Amino acid sequence: MSFSISLTINGTRRDVLLEDARVTLLDLLRERLALPGTKKGCDRGQCGACTVLVDGRRVNSCLSLAVTLDGAEVTTIEGLAQGDRLHPVQAAFIDHDGFQCGYCTPGQIMSAVGLIAEGHAGTDPDRIREGMSGNLCRCAAYHGIAEAVQDATRRMAAEDERASA
Amino acid sequence: MPDTLPFATRFGSNAGQPVSRRDGVAKVTGTATFAADNHPEGMLHAVYVPATIARGRVTHLDVAAARAHPGVVEVITPANRPLLEGDPEAKHFMFAFRFEALQDDTVRYANQPIALVLAETLEAATEGARLLDPRYEAESPRVGLDGNTPYTVEVGAFGRRGQTVHGDVAAGHAAAVQSLDVTYETPAQYHNAMETHAVVAQWQGDQVTLDMPNQAIVMSRGAYGYYFGIPAENVLIRSPYLGGGFGSKAIPNGPTVLAILAARMTGRPVKLMLRRDQMFGPVGHRGATRQRLRIGIDAEGRMTVLDHESLATTSTFDDFVESAANASQGLYAAGALRSAHSGVRVDTGTPGPMRAPGEASGSAALECAMDEMAERAGLDPLEFRLRNYAETEPGTGLPYSSKALRECYLRGAERFGWAKRPLQPRQMRDEDGMLVGWGMGTALFHAPMFQAQARAVLRPDGTGLVETAAADMGQGAWTALAQIAADSLGLPLDKVEFRSGSSDLPDGGVAGGSGHTATAGGALHAAGRDAIDRLAQIATADPASPLFGAGNKGVTARDGRLFVTDDDSRSESYAEIIARAGGSEVIGTGSAARPPEQAAKHAMYSHGAVFAEVKVDPDLYQMRVTRLVGAFAAGRIINPKLAESQLMGGMIWGISFALHEEARFDARTGRIMNADFAGYHIPVNADVSGLEVITVHEDDPHVNALGIKGVGEIGIVGTVGAIGNAIWHATGHRIRRFPIRIEDLLRAERG
Numbered sequence: 049m050s051f052s053i054s055l056t057i058n059g060t061r062r063d064v065l066l067e068d069a070r071v072t073l074l075d076l077l078r079e080r081l082a083l084p085g086t087k088k089g090c091d092r093g094q095c096g097a098c099t100v101l102v103d104g105r106r107v108n109s110c111l112s113l114a115v116t117l118d119g120a121e122v123t124t125i126e127g128l129a130q131g132d133r134l135h136p137v138q139a140a141f142i143d144h145d146g147f148q149c150g151y152c153t154p155g156q157i158m159s160a161v162g163l164i165a166e167g168h169a170g171t172d173p174d175r176i177r178e179g180m181s182g183n184l185c186r187c188a189a190y191h192g193i194a195e196a197v198q199d200a201t202r203r204m205a206a207e208d209e210r211a212s213a
Numbered sequence: 214m215p216d217t218l219p220f221a222t223r224f225g226s227n228a229g230q231p232v233s234r235r236d237g238v239a240k241v242t243g244t245a246t247f248a249a250d251n252h253p254e255g256m257l258h259a260v261y262v263p264a265t266i267a268r269g270r271v272t273h274l275d276v277a278a279a280r281a282h283p284g285v286v287e288v289i290t291p292a293n294r295p296l297l298e299g300d301p302e303a304k305h306f307m308f309a310f311r312f313e314a315l316q317d318d319t320v321r322y323a324n325q326p327i328a329l330v331l332a333e334t335l336e337a338a339t340e341g342a343r344l345l346d347p348r349y350e351a352e353s354p355r356v357g358l359d360g361n362t363p364y365t366v367e368v369g370a371f372g373r374r375g376q377t378v379h380g381d382v383a384a385g386h387a388a389a390v391q392s393l394d395v396t397y398e399t400p401a402q403y404h405n406a407m408e409t410h411a412v413v414a415q416w417q418g419d420q421v422t423l424d425m426p427n428q429a430i431v432m433s434r435g436a437y438g439y440y441f442g443i444p445a446e447n448v449l450i451r452s453p454y455l456g457g458g459f460g461s462k463a464i465p466n467g468p469t470v471l472a473i474l475a476a477r478m479t480g481r482p483v484k485l486m487l488r489r490d491q492m493f494g495p496v497g498h499r500g501a502t503r504q505r506l507r508i509g510i511d512a513e514g515r516m517t518v519l520d521h522e523s524l525a526t527t528s529t530f531d532d533f534v535e536s537a538a539n540a541s542q543g544l545y546a547a548g549a550l551r552s553a554h555s556g557v558r559v560d561t562g563t564p565g566p567m568r569a570p571g572e573a574s575g576s577a578a579l580e581c582a583m584d585e586m587a588e589r590a591g592l593d594p595l596e597f598r599l600r601n602y603a604e605t606e607p608g609t610g611l612p613y614s615s616k617a618l619r620e621c622y623l624r625g626a627e628r629f630g631w632a633k634r635p636l637q638p639r640q641m642r643d644e645d646g647m648l649v650g651w652g653m654g655t656a657l658f659h660a661p662m663f664q665a666q667a668r669a670v671l672r673p674d675g676t677g678l679v680e681t682a683a684a685d686m687g688q689g690a691w692t693a694l695a696q697i698a699a700d701s702l703g704l705p706l707d708k709v710e711f712r713s714g715s716s717d718l719p720d721g722g723v724a725g726g727s728g729h730t731a732t733a734g735g736a737l738h739a740a741g742r743d744a745i746d747r748l749a750q751i752a753t754a755d756p757a758s759p760l761f762g763a764g765n766k767g768v769t770a771r772d773g774r775l776f777v778t779d780d781d782s783r784s785e786s787y788a789e790i791i792a793r794a795g796g797s798e799v800i801g802t803g804s805a806a807r808p809p810e811q812a813a814k815h816a817m818y819s820h821g822a823v824f825a826e827v828k829v830d831p832d833l834y835q836m837r838v839t840r841l842v843g844a845f846a847a848g849r850i851i852n853p854k855l856a857e858s859q860l861m862g863g864m865i866w867g868i869s870f871a872l873h874e875e876a877r878f879d880a881r882t883g884r885i886m887n888a889d890f891a892g893y894h895i896p897v898n899a900d901v902s903g904l905e906v907i908t909v910h911e912d913d914p915h916v917n918a919l920g921i922k923g924v925g926e927i928g929i930v931g932t933v934g935a936i937g938n939a940i941w942h943a944t945g946h947r948i949r950r951f952p953i954r955i956e957d958l959l960r961a962e963r964g
């Protein structure tokens with residue numbers, strides 16, 4: 049049995065014919081849609097490497113079956129920068145050295161974008177650390193990650209203010 | 214001073230700067246291609262079937278059921294697997310570990326591969342693997358430190374000595390006015406890089422291309438050539454990015470070899486990516502240890518003896534034994550020193566090098582024992598260490614190539630506020646009533662060099678190209694090595710192209726042992742220097758050049774120009790020199806290794822001091838590390854920004870070792886009960902705060918031409934002990950088993 053779904057991924061509509069209901073969103077992106085920026089660290093919701101935004105919310109794409117996402121809007125790491133212009137969270141990760149090997153990084157960054165949008169943490173370091181704790185980093189770049197999220201939150205708030213002024 | 218710098222190349226123009234990672238944009242945009250991101254046309258997915266017993270044999274696999282599943286293309290078992298040309302049980306080269314490539318139906322440990330399923334999709338391969346439904350004849354497994362009869366280890370991991378004695382140990386014990394005899398335990402730990410081991414293998418005739426994370430790229434080429442009966446040149450390994458390595462990605466393993474074999478068998482590209490639970494078995498780990506430490510001191514608190522024994526688990530079929538007791542060599546000025554190792558063979562995969570192998574476990578026990586000894590002597594733990602400060606290497610009497618440990622102690626202590634520490638435990642509380650404790654530990658890690666080669670090219674347009682097959686697993690090699698190369702060529706960083714991470718480049722050596730920057734950097738430096746030397750020869754022999762007649766040694770390379778030394782008015786750009794000489798590239802080559810006579814003259818180590826604050830809930834005994842200050846002296850730091858990150862990463866591994874990580878074995882089945890991230894705990898962001906790193910500069914003319922030591926592993930070394938000691942200081946309870954758990958403190962509290 050096959051299933052046809054349609055998703056908007058990074059702003060582009062993609063019609064997908066799935067011959068297999070077992071495919072996760074993560075494997076759909078990585079193995080069928082040539083979007084391998086999203087990473088697999090555990091495949092069972094324990095590490096956050098696969099974090100993407102679905103309809104604006106951060107989710108573990110390894111735990112989402114693709115067939116359940118008909119009509120959803122998905123943002124992955126590949127969809128964050130505007131051409132050559134990095135998203136403020138991406139730029140802050142480079143400035144604060146918020147990664148080493150870079151493998152958990154797409155998930156960290158998508159999670160940070162989600163966290164900032166949720167607006168619970170603000171620039172409180174403890175809340176940021178708590179809110180980023182679903183994303184494991186074995187290189188343990190946590191210090192830089194927390195700083196980067198704090199800095200990006202400030203930069204984005206300043207940009208919003210400028211935009212609304 | 215050896216001749217260190219060519220043509221007065223200015224270190225500090227690139228090296229020494231806190232440059233951001235050159236691969237940063239690729240990593241934050243998701244365009245950095247890790248091995249499993251590759252998806253060649255016609256590719257099959259492989260899933261290996263892990264044994265669910267730890268000892269015995271496989272009696273049945275339902276191959277028919279697996280084959281019948283739609284999408285399954287091939288099922289490989291001992292019954293149909295093609296033979297490898299090279300023996301997976303042989304140890305023909307450095308870093309050869311014995312592994313299983315479906316030689317037979319024997320099971321030597323849980324999670325060992327017992328079959329491989331290939332399918333058109335990952336989903337089909339996964340289901341096919343499940344359908345094999347293995348049956349076994351199981352024997353009762355040998356598990357843990359008491360699982361078998363110990364044996365004496367003469368040669369430890371990587372040829373390190375298993376038994377070392379300096380001085381008269383019996384006399385040292387006899388001379389002691391106070392002594393300590395304590396036993397510590399550390400658990401089995403698994404590397405668990407975030408990127409699991411992965412390979413995408415593609416054959417063209419008798420040539421194979423392997424996309425895989427690899428810490429020893431050129432060496433591995435030879436290894437895979439051996440297993441598959443083809444010349445090393447026929448193997449192309451591409452490893453531009455590694456999603457963490459920590460020692461586990463330098464060594465060929467069964468699942469990877471099987472995937473390559475499957476690609477040859479099916480004639481199609483094959484991708485295998487280990488599942489997280491499969492990381493607990495065939496790809497190495499840190500063995501468990503039980504360490505007995507006996508220390509004696511005289512009336513002044515000077516150590517008369519430091520006697521360190523370690524028993525460690527290893528597999529039944531190979532020989533890697535954690536050299537934990539060697540952590541007591543090289544550090545404290547004890548009158549007599551003994552490090553003795555034994556091993557116990559149990560039914561696990563073979564351990565291997567895991568970040569600070571030996572030192573991490575050994576130092577955890579040593580630094581806590583030092584604290585216990587200081588407590589008995591009524592001395593401040595830092596004062597006790599200073600009284601036993603070694604001015605020359607204990608035992609050998611060799612001078613240190615450099616040792617700014619005293620400065621590390623003092624600067625770390627000052628930054629931390631150590632002077633205010635009460636001597637007695639359980640004296641401090643915070644405003645919320647939490648018990649507060651402060652502890653410290655010394656860090657020591659050897660500063661080795663391996664062997665590497667490099668090539669440097671000056672192009673007609675005056676830019677540079679440098680090449681070496683180095684590996685960046687997150688430590689920042691792509692950036693730090695490029696900085697070294699740019700300096701050696703007298704060029705700004707953005708004028709140098711850096712090619713790395715592929716086995717068709719000159720051998721960059723092993724990324725391990727904290728020696729990669731020193732080794733690959735040394736080779737790049739030599740290659741750049743060779744290229745500049747050649748360019749200078751051309752210019753100084755050319756009557757049309759302003760440099761004519763200056764002689765090679767009278768020339769300085771800077772910002773893409775050669776200058777006559779001490780006469781800035783006479784200079785010429787690289788491009789001009791090359792253009793007049795006919796416009797062809799100028800090519801330099803270089804290599805690096807430490808000459809044995811140099812190694813024999815000095816003891817070479819990085820040093821550090823770590824200070825920890827913990828807070829412990831007086832009712833629940835929940836522990837948190839609230840501050841961690843590490844001061845490290847590791848020679849010349851090429852990139853402070855990246856070095857600091859690496860040191861912090863190491864210190865967080867120390868938190869992990871002290872409080873989180875432990876593989877727990879089921880005694881009945883020999884399986885690991887917590888083989889996933891829900892059960893095998895590593896720190897999350899909320900576990901880490903108040904981290905500070907201080908680097909103390911050292912000029913070390915002996916360690917290598919560039920004065921580089923290494924920072925990759927030392928961060929974990931002093932930290933574990935510092936945290937254990939802080940927990941004692943907070944609670945008054947000495948827990949002699951890592952990780953320290955809430956239940957350990959509760960039990961101690963209840964007596």
Ligand code: FES
Nearest residue numbers: 089091093096110
């Ligand atoms: S891969 Fe999805 S949470 Fe780990």
Ligand code: FES
Nearest residue numbers: 148150185186187
């Ligand atoms: S940067 Fe390596 S796992 Fe996070």
